[in-house]
Amino acid sequence: MERVARLVVLVSGSGTNLQALLDEIAATGTGAYGAEIVAVGADREGIEGLARAERAGVPTFVRKVKDFATREEWDAALAGAVAAYEPDLVVSAGFMKIVGKEFLARFGGRFINTHPALLPSFPGAHGVRDALAYGAKVTGCTVHFVDDGVDTGPIIAQGVVEVRDEDYEDEGAALHERIKEVERRLLVDVVGRLARHGYRIEGRKVVIQ
Numbered sequence: 001m002e003r004v005a006r007l008v009v010l011v012s013g014s015g016t017n018l019q020a021l022l023d024e025i026a027a028t029g030t031g032a033y034g035a036e037i038v039a040v041g042a043d044r045e046g047i048e049g050l051a052r053a054e055r056a057g058v059p060t061f062v063r064k065v066k067d068f069a070t071r072e073e074w075d076a077a078l079a080g081a082v083a084a085y086e087p088d089l090v091v092s093a094g095f096m097k098i099v100g101k102e103f104l105a106r107f108g109g110r111f112i113n114t115h116p117a118l119l120p121s122f123p124g125a126h127g128v129r130d131a132l133a134y135g136a137k138v139t140g141c142t143v144h145f146v147d148d149g150v151d152t153g154p155i156i157a158q159g160v161v162e163v164r165d166e167d168y169e170d171e172g173a174a175l176h177e178r179i180k181e182v183e184r185r186l187l188v189d190v191v192g193r194l195a196r197h198g199y200r201i202e203g204r205k206v207v208i209q
Ligand code: GAR
Pocket: 011, 012, 013, 014, 015, 016, 017, 018, 049, 093, 094, 095, 096, 114, 115, 116, 124, 125, 126, 127, 180, 183
């Protein structure tokens, strides 16, 4: 039997991308999908993302920045908590923190993030709002490996979403929902392909084997 990749998913909010992964794995089976979620981590308590994991019977952990004397200590604690689950891939799915050196030293090259804009445009915490403010006519989502910059790592896949005139009326809420529909499908597809086929990172280019 093929080996099933172990995933740790990190969340900070509603966790609909996490839910899409949980649903796909439940529907397809871990063997056919090629991956299982072994734990879900967060930087805060009381979020729907953690509740989704608990309902699915997946172990959870929380490491809050304010519980540590320094950002480096928090980063090391987060890395330790993730490492305890021996993941093959770590997925940042709406995790709104930048990880530090230790985390990247341990998980660089197998840590992926999903971002609600077409990188390298509109990196950072407000990808949807910034694309609208710029007047972009198309935007979308990007799944990429995480490096030591903010949303600068090698791109794995992107999905395109058109901006509509009415998107300016609700500060991008409806646009973000349309992006998230594309994003959930993209993330589920990318994670499954990485897990089943393996991959190489050649400079900026990601090759799924
Ligand atoms: C997603 O759109 C993700 O791209 C974004 O947060 C949302 C989380 O949704 N992440 C960022 O903006 C990171 N810079 P979810 O909690 O429903 O999966």
